[in-house]
Each structure stands twice: as C-alpha cells, then as structure tokens.
Amino acid sequence: MSKKELDYDAKIKKQDGEAIITAVISWDTLKSFRPQALEGLRENVSIDGFRKGKIPEKVLEEHVGPMGIISEMAQLAISEAYPKIITAEKLQTIGRPDVQITKISKGNPLEFKATATLMPTVELPKDYLKPAGKAWAEAESEAGEVSDEDVTEAIESIRQQWARAQAMQEADEDVNPAELEIDEEELPEVTDEFVSQISEAKTVAEFKQVLKENIAAQNERKSKEAKRSALLQAIVDTAKADLPSLIIESELDKMMAQFESDVTRAGMELDDYFKQTEVSKEEMRDKWRPDAARRAKTQLVLNKIAADESIQADDEAVDREVEQIVNQYKEVPEDRARMFVRSRMINENTIQWLEEQVQS
16 A cells, blocks of 8 residues: 555644654545555464465465454554654654554554643753853862872782682682681791792882872773763753653663673572662662663763764774674674764764863
8 A cells, every 4th residue: 555545634732751643544545545454464363274374265364263353454554654653743752652443443544642741841041061161170189199108009909809719719609709708827928939920020129109190090980980971970960851761761671681790790680689689670770760761861962963963883983883893793684783883982082072072
C-alpha cells in the first residue's frame, strides 16, 4: 500500500514530555490491507492438512475468525500510519510508542491512540560559558609538588600489598584477604634487590623517582578531572531540560548493566550479591535514579552544545577504533560499536571545546 493513499485523520496533544496521538483510519483504507494481512497470517498460522502459505482464505478465516483478520489489518495500517503522522507533525520521538486500539469493527473506521515520548529539548542561557569559566577557575589548582612523605606512603602501601600477596599464597583457599593480619616483620625491606623484583628500576633511588613521577601524573589527572567535572556541572545547572522517565530508566539500565559486569568479573553472580548485601535490585535503582537523571541531562547538554557548535568526530579515527573493537569483541555488532565510539569522541571533542572557551 502506498503511503500517499493512506486515509487518516490525527490529532496531537503534547503534555509532560509526551505526544498523545489520537487517530482515525477510514474503513476503505483499512480493508485495503486485507490481502497483506491474509498473506502474513498464512505464513504464521499452522492448520493441519495445509502447508504454510497455502491455506485457502475461507479456511483461514474460519480458523482465526473475521476479527482475527481485521485485527491483523489494523496492526498493518497502524504500522504504516504512525511513522507518517510523526513525520507530518515533525515530532521527534524516542523509544517505541504505547499503542492502544480504541475502536475496531467490520465496516467502521479504525480508531487508535498512541503515546510517544518526545525527545526533550534543552535550553542553555546565552552566557552559559560565564558560570562554566568561573567554576573552572575555582576548581583549578596546582597539583602541587610531590613530597617525600607522599613517596614514603606509596612505598609503605606497596610493602603491605606485597606482604599480603605472599601471605595469600601460603594461606588456605577459603581465607578472606581482608581478614589477613600482616606483622611488621613480614614486610619486605626496601632494597635494590626488592625494587628490581617488582619494577624495572634497578636501585631504590631510581624506584623513588619513578614513584614520584607517577604520583605527580596521577595528581595531574585528578586535577583535570576535577576541573572538567566542575565545568560540566556548572553548565548542566544552568540548563533547562524536562527529562522523560524513558531516558532516565535507559540510563539506569546502562548503569545496572555495567554494575552486573563488574560483579561478574569479581567472580560473583548478581543475585548472590543482592542476597549478601540484603539490597534488592529495585532499591538499588531507586538509590541510583538521581545520579542517572544527572548523567542523562549531562549527555543531553553535551549533545546540544555539539549540535550548536557543529562539533563532530573524525571519521577515520572512528573507523580505526571500531575496527579494533569488532576484531577484539566478535559478539559486538559493528553498528553499535560505531554509535558508541562516535558518541564518545563527540563528547570528548565537545568538552575540549568548552575547556578552550573558558581558558581563552
């Protein structure tokens, strides 16, 4: 059936981040879907004595009933009408609509109601870079020179970890590492021989210098993350966006999937974790919901800025990373990998653009 021949009437009501569509499809239009409905039913219905796809129309109608065929016609008509309504009304929707048939009978127009979640709009004040710059400046601080005490603490931590690892090798398999008590005499002496065993350094002095450089680099990363976080939070706080529950729940799903992956890598089943912690999955989702809303809003804000400033990802860089992912993880579909990589790169490019703006 050609879309231009579809005879329908639709009314749209927008409220609470949703588009409520009430539509009527004429009987003449609906009955034109009968051949297609019969063909689909022939392929999916099994009747003894008949091959699939070869069931006579009369036998098929007796088997599914007249309303069974009309219901199939209705589904086909709605699946064609809905996207046409969305396009004609220039609605930007996300997810699948909730469709309910409100009136259906032979010889009469089909009436249905579809509720779709609208893509939320994001409003940024014209001077949003001003509070962002202020937050960046307040968060910006020198990482500070690494002191001898910092290096000493790092070495002490390494000695503790080494001694604990040695004790675990000698302990029973069911011993909890956290319950192991390490005495002072079990800690290794920091000698040239010891540091050469645990690192590429050949002397204690060289090892201390490497530690000092590593701590400085770690402090620098923490400082950069703090400034980025402050900058983004300032922009998100100034932005206006009505977050539909669909987006928040989708973000929660991602967080839960990541958490389950982390638990599995730790050698535990998710159900066992919930039993041991006496926390239900629903309670965890409730606890995480505010954070999911913040993450969702942050992503919408980044999308808005990227669109406004025409910030894109480098196609060749995307291709290279996608190739690496699909080669390493054979089960990951290429289109999903590409969407993930492109989104991550656009986010990074957008944040870098923001950093340049607040420093200029």
